[in-house]
Amino acid sequence: MESPFKGKTGLKRIWNAFHYSLDGLRAAYKHEDAFRQEVLLAIVLLPIALFSPISGVEKALLIGSVFLVLIVELVNSAVEATVDRISLESHKLAKRAKDIGSAAVLITLLNLALVWGFVFLG
Structure with a gap:
């Protein structure tokens, strides 16, 4: 329906x-605790990106990497909520779905660190 x-x-x-x-x-x-933590990270990092003496493209990369973390965390939280809605019982597919969502967040956090490192450390 x-x-x-x-x-x-x-x-x-x-x-x-x-x-x-x-x-x-x-x-x-x-x-979502993780989302609150990542919002706090964004509150710290976004002004740094905006007011740093770097090119517009570099600012866009920094800001984009921050927003990507928030976006992927939202999708991960939606997956987790959906899995929990279906069943709170332990199941290998539920664990796999949650673990894959968590891995996606980890990769975006690593991406954020790499982008910021390349921009500020060259």
């Missing part, structure tokens, strides 16, 4: 999608 919200079009759909997105950000911040 499809969602009853799928039928909305135009500005109403955009307005609803915007509010659903804000709800998602609030839920992630409220319920």
Whole structure:
């Protein structure tokens, strides 16, 4: 069965999608420790990126790597919530899904460190 919200079009759909997105950000911040930690990291790193005497492309790389961490953490949190919704019982496929999501976050954090290292250390 499809969602009853799928039928909305135009500005109403955009307005609803915007509010659903804000709800998602609030839920992630409220319920996900890792997301809160990464938001704190973003609060520290984004001003550094914006006010550093580097090129616009370098700023974009720094800022993009920070936002990528937040994006992947949101997707990982959604996967974990979905797996937990299906069952809280231990299952090898549930563990695999959660571990893969966690690995994706780890890779984006490593990417962030590499990008920032290359930009500031050459």
